[in-house]
Structures are given as structure tokens and as C-alpha cells.
Amino acid sequence: MTALGGKRVLVTGGTSGIGRACVERLVADGAAVVFTGRSESRGEAVAAGTGAVFLPADARDPDAALRSVDAALSKLGGIDVLVNNAGILFQGSIEATPPHAWRELLSVNLTAAFLYAKACFGSMKASGGGTLIHIASDTGIRGIPSIAAYSVTKAGVRMMSDVLALEGAPFGVRSNAVCPGDVLPGVQATPTGFEHHAEDPSIWTLPPCGRFAEGADVASLVSYLAADEARHISGATIRIDGSGGAGLVLPS
Numbered sequence: 001m002t003a004l005g006g007k008r009v010l011v012t013g014g015t016s017g018i019g020r021a022c023v024e025r026l027v028a029d030g031a032a033v034v035f036t037g038r039s040e041s042r043g044e045a046v047a048a049g050t051g052a053v054f055l056p057a058d059a060r061d062p063d064a065a066l067r068s069v070d071a072a073l074s075k076l077g078g079i080d081v082l083v084n085n086a087g088i089l090f091q092g093s094i095e096a097t098p099p100h101a102w103r104e105l106l107s108v109n110l111t112a113a114f115l116y117a118k119a120c121f122g123s124m125k126a127s128g129g130g131t132l133i134h135i136a137s138d139t140g141i142r143g144i145p146s147i148a149a150y151s152v153t154k155a156g157v158r159m160m161s162d163v164l165a166l167e168g169a170p171f172g173v174r175s176n177a178v179c180p181g182d183v184l185p186g187v188q189a190t191p192t193g194f195e196h197h198a199e200d201p202s203i204w205t206l207p208p209c210g211r212f213a214e215g216a217d218v219a220s221l222v223s224y225l226a227a228d229e230a231r232h233i234s235g236a237t238i239r240i241d242g243s244g245g246a247g248l249v250l251p252s
Contacts, residue, residue: 003030003223003229004029004030004031004227007026007081007227008032008077008079008081009026009031009033009034009076009079009080009082010033010034010035010079010116010120011023011052011083012035012059012065012068012083012116013035013037014035014036014037014054014085015037015039016042016188017183017185017187017188017215018135019035019037019083019085019086019135019215021216021218021219022083022218022219022222023035023046023050023052024046024049024219025216025220025222025223026083026223026226027050029227031081032076033052033053034053034054034072034075035047035053035055036054036055036056036057038059040056043055043056055068059086059107059108060107060108062112065115065116069116073123078127079123079124079130080127081133081226082130082132083135083222084116084117084132084133084134084135086113087109087153087187087189088191089147089150089189089197089199090105090149090190090194090197091194091197092149093145094148094152097148097149101149101191101194102149104191105149105150105153105191106153108189109154109156110153110157113134114160117160117175120132121173124172129171129172130168131225131226132161132164132168132176133226134160134175134176134177134178135157135178135180135218135222136155136157136158136178136237137150137157138181138241138245139151139154140157140179141155141179141237150187154179157177158177158237161176162177165234165235166235169234174230174234176225176234176235176237176238177236177237177238178218178222178225179238179241180241181212181240181242182201182204182213182244183212183213183215183217184201184212184214184215185199185201186198186199186201186204187199207241207242207244208243208244211242212242213240218240
């Protein structure tokens with residue numbers, strides 16, 4: 001049996017980027033995977049390529065999020081692992097962030113993550129345990145002014161993960177926050193009307209390790225945290241950023 005054989009997993013925002021890489025890796029490691037996303041064409045392509053089950057769901061819609069959890073529970077017979085990945089990005093300072101863009105960032109990055117975690121928590125608790133894995137960001141540890149609102153929402157995700165770890169500990173429910181740095185091809189999903197705010201890797205600065213991450217790098221960490229080998233890891237915030245957050249590197 002592979003490392004995740006028998007695990008039943010729900011991945012949110014699994015149609016592209018880190019989410020898609022997580023779906024691919026978790027299936028390869030033996031898990032039964034259901035994933036959500038807004039784009040039916042991308043979702044169907046990922047499902048065809050992996051054997052995972054796609055559920056159309058827009059993370060901006062609380063009812064759609066809750067319906068997708070119910071559907072995943074029905075298809076899988078339970079959920080052992082939630083990968084809370086769906087997220088969008090806005091470029092700009094707090095002052096430059098319009099209220100409607102702020103609300104959409106909150107609804108996708110934080111409120112949807114809360115709703116998915118809350119809906120899965122009860123099921124995990126009733127079945128004797130489970131694992132919540134939240135894709136936060138290195139910007140949730142140290143804010144980046146040029147993506148200020150995104151930083152705020154990801155800091156919220158990181159704290160939510162800690163609180164869930166405390167609440168879940170007596171019931172065998174683990175919760176951890178994964179904080180990637182720059183991951184190719186960057187966050188492409190944005191608030192409505194701000195499609196031009198998608199990340200452009202050509203302007204990024206290389207981290208000390210000399211390369212940017214790929215989705216597969218993050219997915220490997222997610223797969224480990226989902227496995228029983230990580231049974232004593234809960235309440236952790238784990239950077240995966242090629243040493244980018246280890247300290248300040250001054251020009252020589």
C-alpha cells in the first residue's frame with residue numbers, strides 16, 4: 001500500500017497551480033481525491049488526467065462551498081484530509097485596495113477556508129481524526145506591501161490553522177499551515193475585474209536557493225503532512241521558500 005492508501009481527500013481550488021499539483025501527487029500516493037474549482041473545462045481535464053473526481057464550486061459562494069463538502073462526503077464516504085488551497089491575489093497597498101476587492105479576497109482566501117475547515121472538522125471528529133492542511137503563504141508570516149490585502153488574508157489562514165490544531169488535538173484532528181514563497185507560474189486567480197493583477201514571475205527575485213518553487217515541491221510537503229508518518233505534527237507553520245524567509249541577504 002502506498003503512503004496515502006485508503007485516505008479520502010478533498011482539495012479546494014484543484015484545477016491549476018499548487019492545487020492541481022496536490023491532486024496529482026495525492027492520487028499518485030494512493031489517496032482517493034475529490035477536488036473543487038471554478039473552471040469546468042480545467043477541472044474535467046485534471047480529472048481525466050488523474051482519475052480524481054471534480055466538483056464545480058466557486059469559493060466565493062458559501063453555499064457552493066458547503067454543497068461541495070456534502071458531495072465529497074457522499075462520493076468518498078468520509079473525508080480524512082482537507083487541503084484548503086483555493087485563493088486569489090490582488091496587487092497593491094492597503095490604501096490602493098478597493099473595498100469590493102478586499103471583500104472578495106476575504107471571501108475566497110479566509111471565509112471559504114473557514115467554511116471548508118468547519119464543515120470537514122465535524123466529520124473528522126466523528127470518525128476519530130483527520131488532517132487539515134491550509135495553503136497559506138510566506139506573506140502571512142512577513143507582510144509584503146505590494147500584495148498587502150493578500151498578506152492579511154493569509155495571516156488569517158495561518159492563525160486559523162493554529163486554533164484548529166488546538167481544538168482538534170483532543171479528537172485526533174491535526175491542522176497545519178503550509179507557507180509557500182514564489183511558486184511558478186504564480187497566483188493567477190484575482191478578484192473580479194482585476195485579471196491584470198495575476199502574478200508575473202518575470203519580475204520576481206530568486207530566493208537564496210537559486211530557483212523558484214514548482215507546484216510539485218509544495219505537493220510533496222502536503223502529501224507528507226497528510227500521511228500517518230506526520231501524526232505528531234500539528235499546529236505547525238512550515239515555510240517552503242528556498243530559504244527566502246531565513247533572513248535578510250544583503251548585496252555583496
